[in-house]
Amino acid sequence: MTFADHVINFNRKLWLPEEPIKGIKSLNPFVENQEVGNISRHFYKKFYDDCHQRHLILGINPGRLGAGATGIPFTDTKRLTEVCGIAIGSVQTHEPSSVFVYDLIEAYGGAECFYGRYYINSVCPLGFVTQSKKGNWVNCNYYDDEQLFETLYDFMVIGLKKQIAFGINTETCYVLGKKNAKYLKRINDREKLFETLVVFDHPRYIAQYKSKQIPEYLEHFLGQLT
Numbered sequence: 001m002t003f004a005d006h007v008i009n010f011n012r013k014l015w016l017p018e019e020p021i022k023g024i025k026s027l028n029p030f031v032e033n034q035e036v037g038n039i040s041r042h043f044y045k046k047f048y049d050d051c052h053q054r055h056l057i058l059g060i061n062p063g064r065l066g067a068g069a070t071g072i073p074f075t076d077t078k079r080l081t082e083v084c085g086i087a088i089g090s091v092q093t094h095e096p097s098s099v100f101v102y103d104l105i106e107a108y109g110g111a112e113c114f115y116g117r118y119y120i121n122s123v124c125p126l127g128f129v130t131q132s133k134k135g136n137w138v139n140c141n142y143y144d145d146e147q148l149f150e151t152l153y154d155f156m157v158i159g160l161k162k163q164i165a166f167g168i169n170t171e172t173c174y175v176l177g178k179k180n181a182k183y184l185k186r187i188n189d190r191e192k193l194f195e196t197l198v199v200f201d202h203p204r205y206i207a208q209y210k211s212k213q214i215p216e217y218l219e220h221f222l223g224q225l226t
Contacts, residue, residue: 003119004048006166008041011071016126016155021148024140027062027127029071035090040071042086047115053167054119055226056194057174058184059097060202062127063139069093073120074101074203083111096207100214107218108225118174118225121163123184124156143183157191164193171195172226177202198224 016026029036069091070080076095077088079102105114128140173194175181181199206217
């Protein structure tokens with residue numbers, strides 16, 4: 001099996017209860033949108049259809065407008081079409097985190113070069129939404145509720161171990177988001193999955209609050225990536 005085959009099989013089998021804890025719903029684009037499975041399969045076959053070892057970059061969990069819509073971490077439909085050359089017809093999304101990540105990918109040398117060395121996913125490979133006081137459904141992170149984190153612990157650890165077995169270099173894991181890194185460290189201290197965690201600010205934070213410093217952030221990311 002190629003790296004792509006492992007990822008496709010992993011995504012196809014992802015499952016969580018619709019409501020893992022009261023008030024928080026899980027998002028599974030591979031179940032909710034049939035086109036996502038086909039798009040994701042196309043993407044991984046295009047960029048990962050080999051048996052090369054890669055380094056792992058971990059986000060928090062998929063958001064509604066990024067991987068929650070496309071099935072591909074930090075990839076909204078605009079980047080999927082314009083950069084990866086894969087069209088999706090069922091939904092159109094624009095996600096600020098995706099913009100920064102694809103600026104990084106371009107600076108690194110392009111999608112083929114970047115994805116040839118790195119595999120991006122999330123500490124929790126499925127996302128969540130919760131209802132705001134106004135009644136709107138908004139993104140929720142796996143660490144926003146301690147009960148949710150504890151409920152998801154085994155699911156996340158099993159998922160990380162399965163992905164490491166795809167062919168991941170465990171010497172260094174790159175982590176997006178300082179709070180995300182704090183919780184991954186709790187997992188790693190117990191499970192000994194990675195030798196070193198290298199922590200970056202989250203792309204969403206950079207895009208939303210540090211947009212004027214994006215060139216400096218890109219330089220920092222490129223300097224840390226192997």
